[in-house]
Amino acid sequence: MKISDIVFTALNSLNRTRSRSLLTILGIVIGIGAVIVMLSIGQGAQGLILNQVADLGSDLIFVEPSSGESEGGPPSPFIEQTVNLDDEIAMERSGLFSSVSPSLYTTVPVIFQESNSFIQVVGTDDEQTSIFPADVALGRNLEKEDVSGNARVVVLGKEIAEDFFGASDPIGQRIKIKDLSFRVVGVFDEQGTRFFQNLDKQVFIPVTTMQNDILGVDYVNYLSAISRSDIETTKEDLAILLRETHDIENPNGLAEKDDFLVSSQTDATKTVGTIGNVLTILLSSIAAISLLVGGIGIMNIMLVSVTERTREIGLRKAVGATNQEVLRQFLIEAILLTMLGGLIGVIGGVLISLAMGWIIQNFFLDTWSVIIPPSAIVLSVVVATAIGLIFGYYPAKSAAKLNPIEALRYE
Amino acid sequence: MSNPLIHVQDLTKLYVNDEVTTPALQGVSFVIHPGEFVSIMGPSGSGKSTLMHILGFLDTFTSGSYSFNGTDVKGLGDVALAKMRLNEVGFVFQAFNLLQKSTVLENVLLPTTYTEHTQQERLRLAKDAIESVSMTHRMNHYSSQLSGGEKQRVAIARALVNNPSIVYADEPTGNLDSKTGEKVLELLADLNDAGHTIVMVTHEAEAAEYSKRILRFKDGFLQSDSSNGHQRRGGYSK
Numbered sequence: 001m002k003i004s005d006i007v008f009t010a011l012n013s014l015n016r017t018r019s020r021s022l023l024t025i026l027g028i029v030i031g032i033g034a035v036i037v038m039l040s041i042g043q044g045a046q047g048l049i050l051n052q053v054a055d056l057g058s059d060l061i062f063v064e065p066s067s068g069e070s071e072g073g074p075p076s077p078f079i080e081q082t083v084n085l086d087d088e089i090a091m092e093r094s095g096l097f098s099s100v101s102p103s104l105y106t107t108v109p110v111i112f113q114e115s116n117s118f119i120q121v122v123g124t125d126d127e128q129t130s131i132f133p134a135d136v137a138l139g140r141n142l143e144k145e146d147v148s149g150n151a152r153v154v155v156l157g158k159e160i161a162e163d164f165f166g167a168s169d170p171i172g173q174r175i176k177i178k179d180l181s182f183r184v185v186g187v188f189d190e191q192g193t194r195f196f197q198n199l200d201k202q203v204f205i206p207v208t209t210m211q212n213d214i215l216g217v218d219y220v221n222y223l224s225a226i227s228r229s230d231i232e233t234t235k236e237d238l239a240i241l242l243r244e245t246h247d248i249e250n251p252n253g254l255a256e257k258d259d260f261l262v263s264s265q266t267d268a269t270k271t272v273g274t275i276g277n278v279l280t281i282l283l284s285s286i287a288a289i290s291l292l293v294g295g296i297g298i299m300n301i302m303l304v305s306v307t308e309r310t311r312e313i314g315l316r317k318a319v320g321a322t323n324q325e326v327l328r329q330f331l332i333e334a335i336l337l338t339m340l341g342g343l344i345g346v347i348g349g350v351l352i353s354l355a356m357g358w359i360i361q362n363f364f365l366d367t368w369s370v371i372i373p374p375s376a377i378v379l380s381v382v383v384a385t386a387i388g389l390i391f392g393y394y395p396a397k398s399a400a401k402l403n404p405i406e407a408l409r410y411e
Numbered sequence: 412m413s414n415p416l417i418h419v420q421d422l423t424k425l426y427v428n429d430e431v432t433t434p435a436l437q438g439v440s441f442v443i444h445p446g447e448f449v450s451i452m453g454p455s456g457s458g459k460s461t462l463m464h465i466l467g468f469l470d471t472f473t474s475g476s477y478s479f480n481g482t483d484v485k486g487l488g489d490v491a492l493a494k495m496r497l498n499e500v501g502f503v504f505q506a507f508n509l510l511q512k513s514t515v516l517e518n519v520l521l522p523t524t525y526t527e528h529t530q531q532e533r534l535r536l537a538k539d540a541i542e543s544v545s546m547t548h549r550m551n552h553y554s555s556q557l558s559g560g561e562k563q564r565v566a567i568a569r570a571l572v573n574n575p576s577i578v579y580a581d582e583p584t585g586n587l588d589s590k591t592g593e594k595v596l597e598l599l600a601d602l603n604d605a606g607h608t609i610v611m612v613t614h615e616a617e618a619a620e621y622s623k624r625i626l627r628f629k630d631g632f633l634q635s636d637s638s639n640g641h642q643r644r645g646g647y648s649k
Contacts, residue, residue, distance in 0.1 A: 016512050311508060319573075320525045322525075408508060
C-alpha cells in the first residue's frame with residue numbers, strides 16, 4: 001500500500017469521526033499552544049532584561065555587600081552592610097575608574113503642601129549621571145558640594161515633579177522628606193525603567209544627607225563604577241584593593257572570605273541567562289506533562305477506534321492487507337491526529353503570543369519585543385509527531401495482531 | 412483437463428484448547444479445477460467454514476498438503492498469505508461486511524488500495540466490477556442506503572475487483588430473503604458462466620442447486636463429492 005493511500009485512508013476515517021477527533025487532540029493543542037506561549041514570553045522577558053543589562057555598557061562594575069563569612073551551610077539571612085563611602089574614596093584614588101557613584105535607597109513619605117506620598121528616595125552623588133546617563137530638564141543635577149556639604153537639596157524624577165507641581169515651576173520650592181525640608185534644585189528628563197524600577201518616580205538627594213539625616217547609617221547599598229581598562233583585570237585589582245581597605249586576609253581570592261561582591265554587566269547577563277534557562281526547563285516540564293496527558297488521550301481513543309473497527313480490520317486483512325499495512329494505517333491515523341493538534345496548537349500559541357505581546361507593549365512595557373522562536377515551532381511539530389508515534393503504536397499493534405476470522409465475526 | 416486450481420490431500424485441522432483437542436477437518440482430499448462452481452455443504456460443526464478459511468488463506472492447517480495453482484501453501488508466511496488473499500482470492504460473506512459510511516465505489520475500491528495499480532487503473536477495475544453486478548446506477552450511494560440484495564451484489568463486486576482466480580462465498584444468502592437470495596445465486600451462476608471459479612459454503616440445499624458440484628461434509632470428514640447434473644437456473648434477469 002502506498003503511503004499516499006494510507007494517508008488518504010487515515011484522513012477519510014478521521015473525517016468520519018470529526019468531532020471525536022477534534023476533542024481527542026484538544027490535549028495536544030493545549031500542550032503545544034502552552035509551549036509556544038511560554039517560550040515566547042520567556043524569551044521576551046529574557047530579551048528585555050538582557051537589553052537593559054546591555055544598555056548599561058560592558059565597562060560597568062558594581063560593588064555590593066556580601067555575607068562573606070559563611071563557609072558552607074545555610075546562607076545567613078543577614079547581609080552585613082559592609083560597603084561605604086570610604087570604599088568609594090579608595091576606588092576613586094586607585095585610578096582604575098573614570099567614575100564611581102554610591103546608591104542608598106529608602107522609601108519614606110514625601111510631602112509638598114497637600115500632596116503626600118511614599119516615594120523611593122535615592123541617596124547618590126553628581127557622578128551617578130556619568131554612569132547612568134540622564135538629562136536634566138529643569139535646574140541642575142546634584143553637585144560635589146551638595147555631597148560634601150550634607151546639603152538638603154533634591155532633584156526630582158519627571159513624574160514626581162508633574163504629580164507635585166503640575167505646570168508650575170518646581171525649582172526653588174520646598175518639599176518635606178521624612179519631616180525634613182529640602183529645596184528642589186532640578187528635575188530630570190524622562191528616564192524610563194531600569195531593572196523594573198521606574199526612575200521617573202524616584203527623587204535624588206546627596207548620599208551624605210541620606211546617611212546622616214534620613215537613615216542615620218554609614219553604609220551604602222552599592223557602588224557603581226566605570227572601568228578605565230579591561231574589565232576582568234579591573235575586577236581582580238578592585239577585589240585586592242577592597243580586601244586591603246576591609247582588612248581581609250584572602251590571598252587566594254576565595255569569594256566566601258570576602259564581605260563584598262564585585263560584579264559586572266557580563267555577570268548579570270550570565271545570571272539572567274541562567275535564570276532564563278531554569279525558567280525554560282520548568283515551563284517545558286509543565287508543557288511535557290500536558291503533552292503526556294494528551295498522548296494518553298490519543299492512545300485511549302485509538303484503542304476505542306480499533307475496537308469499533310474490528311470488523312473493518314478483519315475485512316482489510318481478508319482482502320489482502322498485511323499486518324504491517326494495518327499497523328501503518330492506524331499509526332498514521334494517530335500521527336495525523338497529533339500533527340493536526342500540533343498545528344492548531346502552534347497557530348493558537350502564536351496568535352496568543354502576539355496578542356499578549358501587543359497587550360504588554362501597549363499597556364505595560366513599550367520596550368517589550370514579541371519573540372516567537374522558530375525553533376519552538378519546529379520542536380512542537382516534531383514533538384507532536386513523536387507523541388503520535390509513541391502513543392499510537394500500541395493501539396496500531398493491537399489492530400495488526402487481530403485474527404481476521406475472529407475480527408470478521410466480531411459483533 | 413486443465414491443471415487443478417486447488418489440490419488438497421489428507422488435510423487435517425485440529426483446534427487445541429486447554430488440553431482438549433477438537434478435530435475440525437480429518438484427512439480431507441479433493442481437487443478443484445478452474446471454472447468450477449462448487450458447493451460445500453454440511454451441518455453446523457461439519458468443518459465447512461474451517462475448510463473455507465484454510466482454502467482462502469485466512470487460517471492454517473495442522474497436517475496434509477494444500478497446493479494452490481501449483482504453489483505449496485504450507486510453507487507460506489504471513490505476508491505471502493496476505494498477497495495470496497490479495498491477488499488470488501475474493502471473499503463474499505454472509506453479513507456482507509461493507510463499510511457503512513463509505514459509498515459503493517469506495518467499498519469496491521478497498522481491495523485495490525493494497526495493489527500497485529495506479530489510481531486510474533483502480534477506478535477502472537472498480538467500475539468494471541460494479542458493472543458486472545449491475546450496480547453502476549448506485550455507485551455513489553452509501554452502502555447503508557442499499558437493500559440486502561444490493562449489499563451482497565456490491566460485496567460480490569468487491570470480491571471480483573482484483574480479478575481473483577477464485578471467489579469464496581460463505582453462506583452468501585444467509586442474511587437474505589429467499590427471492591433476493593435467488594437473485595444473488597443467479598448472479599454467482601452467471602459469473603461462473605463468464606469463467607469465474609466459485610466455491611460456496613452453504614447449508615441450504617436450494618442454494619447448492621445452483622452449483623455444478625457438491626462436496627458434503629460431516630464431523631470433519633468429506634462424505635460425498637458429487638456433480639450436480641441438474642444445475643438450477645432461471646427466474647433471474649438483470
